[in-house]
C-alpha cells in the first residue's frame with residue numbers, strides 16, 4: 001500500500017485575474033477551491049492514475065471538514081487525525097501573468113495528535129511506500145521527518161521525501177527511494193544558485209552520496225533531470241502547452257514517477273510518466289486527470305502499466 005503524509009494540508013483558493021494591483025481592489029476572472037497540500041496532491045494523482053493510497057495527516061475546523069468531503073468525492077482514501085482547535089489553512093494561489101502564492105500557517109498540532117500519527121505509521125508493512133511531503137508547521141520540531149524515519153527504520157518501507165533544506169537533508173541517511181527537489185531547492189540546500197545542468201547533476205550526486213537513491217530534480221518549464229541509483233542520467237524537456245496554474249506540478253511529478261515505477265520497474269518510464277503528470281497539471285487549473293496525463297505521454301498507456 002502507498003501512504004502519504006501531509007502535516008499541513010490546505011484548501012487551495014486558486015484565482016485568475018488579468019493583472020494584480022497592490023493596494024487596490026482587484027476582481028477575479030475565475031476562482032476555484034481545491035484540496036491542497038503536497039502529500040494529498042500525490043494521493044489525488046495516484047488515484048487518477050488508478051493507484052490506491054491512504055492520505056494521512058491532520059485536519060481541523062470547517063475547512064478540514066470540507067477538505068475531507070472533497071477528497072471523498074475524488075475517490076481518495078483518507079485517514080486524517082482531527083484536531084479540536086484551529087482550522088485547516090486556506091492557501092491563496094494567484095495567477096495574474098505570473099504566479100503568486102500565499103500559504104497559511106495552519107493549526108497547532110498537539111503532542112497527542114503526533115502520537116496518534118505514530119500509531120498509524122507503526123501499522124505499515126514491509127514493501128509499503130511512504131510519501132512525506134510538504135512543510136511542517138512551526139509548532140512542531142523541525143526534525144519531524146527524521147523522527148518518523150528513525151522510528152520506522154529497518155522495517156522494509158520505501159520512503160519518498162519531498163521537502164526543503166534540513167527537513168530533507170536530515171533524512172538522507174535513511175536512504176529514501178526518491179527525493180524530488182526543484183532546481184532552486186537543490187541550490188538552497190548548498191547555499192548556491194545552480195544554473196547549468198552540470199552543476200545540477202553534480203549537486204544531485206552529492207545528495208546521493210549522503211544516502212538518497214533516485215534524485216529527481218524538477219526545473220518547471222525546463223523539464224527535469226533524473227540521477228538514478230544505477231544507470232545513466234536522464235534529461236528531458238517537458239511537452240509544450242499553455243500553463244494555467246503550475247501549483248501541484250511537483251507533487252504530480254512525484255506521483256507519476258511512483259506510478260510509472262510501480263507499473264514498469266523502469267526508471268526511464270517512471271521519469272516520463274512523472275514529467276507528463278507534472279506538465280499536465282501545469283496545463284490545467286488543478287491537478288491533471290488520467291486522460292490529460294496519458295495524452296502527453298505519446299505512447300500507449302498500457303506500456304506504463306496504466
Ligand SMILES: Nc1ncnc2c1ncn2[C@@H]1O[C@H](COP(=O)(O)OP(=O)(O)O)[C@@H](O)[C@H]1O
Pocket residue numbers: 181182183217218219220221222223224238239240241243246247248249250251253274275276277278279282
Ligand atoms: N511551464 C511548464 N511547462 C511544462 N511543464 C511544466 C511546467 N511547469 C512544470 N512542469 C512540469 O512539472 C514538473 C514539476 O514542476 P516544478 O515547478 O519544477 O515543481 P515544483 O512544483 O515542485 O516546484 C516539471 O519538471 C515539468 O515536468
Ligand SMILES: O=P(O)(O)OC[C@H]1O[C@](O)(COP(=O)(O)O)[C@@H](O)[C@@H]1O
Pocket residue numbers: 008010012035036037038039041091103133134135136246247248249250251252
Ligand atoms: O506545505 P507547503 O510547503 O506549505 O506547501 C503547500 C502547498 O503546496 C502545494 O501542495 C503545491 O505544491 P507544489 O506546487 O510544490 O507541487 C499546494 O497544494 C499547497 O498549497
